[in-house]
Amino acid sequence: MPSKLDQLKTMTVVVADTGDIDAIRQFQPLDATTNPSLLLKAAALPRYQPLVMESIARAKSRGSNWLPDCMDELAVSIGLEILDVVPGRVSTEIDARLSFDSAATVHRGMGLVEKYQAAGIDPARILLKIASTWEGIRAAEELEKKGVQCNLTLLFGFDQAAAAADAGAFLISPFVGRILDWHKNNGGQAEYLPHEDPGVLSVRSIYHYYKQCDYNTIVMGASFRNTGEIEALSGCDRLTISPQLLAELHADHSDLPRSLHPQHSGDAIDYERGDEAAFRYRMNANAMATEKLAEGIRNFVADQVKLEKLLWELAP
Known part of the structure; x- marks a missing residue:
């Protein structure tokens, strides 16, 4: 029997959640995702040292405030x-x-697109990842109107997902494992079966709502803690998976039944759309989504700062 990874690829677009080229080459996903934490890990790999130094040189040649430009240069270099x-x-x-700054997000995003275009890459091969704050969702809405497609990340709640789809976002990344972490640490069960996992249930609900409403926004489950979560979401539009879990799926040759199907969207989900005030109120009422979104932004910023420090120390 084919591996579970090969079976999964017949029903879900598999995306590699890594900046490690060797791992991407090994598992042959369609797409790959990066973030500041993954870029920090990638920048420490010997194979990327020439890219790091080239990014520093290009950014420094443009002026004294070179560090933000260097961060984007490196992100694009690894993306290439x-x-x-x-x-x-x-x-x-x-x-x-x-x-929390829509205008600055749009400006920085267009700068990244310009760097990719200068390297000969069609913008259709790029997704800009933006945190699913109200401001981030509005920035994604503006970028999508400009023909730049977005991946709204750090998404933990149904309200974020609904707002992202209404904004016309190309793709969302609901985080499965971090939702599970929160429930375990806040009075939930010590362990969950895959079909009871709070993160799995969250993504299933979003997936069903999108199919019921005929949204074009892609649901890409992310942040998995184990292969059970992945298997419970087989059939989801896309899943972005770490190399470790890709390897486990590759080594397992047992049967993988399909869990989600666009034609089987379950009972109707009644959701009342709202404005900014409603979004903020509902997010405030959802302690898990509010706390994990804030924590995710803080952690990405912390790794961004560490990477900047590394680049500063390496700069001649």
């Missing part, structure tokens, strides 16, 4: 390496410190 390996798209994250 990934695009040489995957046939589809790469997701490149906009500086998480801009998560």
Whole structure:
């Protein structure tokens, strides 16, 4: 029997959640996603040292305030390496410190697109990753109108998902494992079966709602803690998976039944759309989504700062 990874690829678009080219080449996903944490890990790999130094040199040649430009240069350089390996798209994250500034997010995002275009890459092969704050969703709406497609990340709640789809976002990344973490740490069960996993249930609900409403926004489950979560979401539009879990799926040759299907969207989900005030109120009422979104932004910013420090120390 084919491996579970091969079976999964017949029903779901598999995306590699890594900047490690060797891992991407090994598992042959359609797309790959990166973020500041993954870029920090990638920048420490020997194979990327020439890219790091080239990024520093290009950014410093443009002026004294070179560090932000260098961060984007490096993100694009690693993105270009990934695009040489995957046939589809790469997701490149906009500086998480801009998560509450729509205009700055749009400006920085267009700068990333221009860098890719200067390297000969069609914008259709790029997704800009933006945190799913109200401001981030509005920035994605503006970028989509400009023909730049977005991946709304750090998504933990149904309200974020509904707002993202209404904004016309190309793709969302609901985080499965981090939702599970929160429930375990806040009075939930010590362990959950895959079909009871709070993160799995969250993505299933979003997936069903999108299909019921005929949204074009793609649901890409992310942040998995184990292969059970992945298997419970088989059939989801896309799943972005770490190399470790890709390897486990590759080594398992047992049967993988399909869990989600666009034609089987379950009972109707009644959701009342709202404005900014309603969004903020509902997010405030959802302690898990509010806390995990804030934590995610802080963690990405922390790794962004560490990467900047590394680049500063390496600069001649």
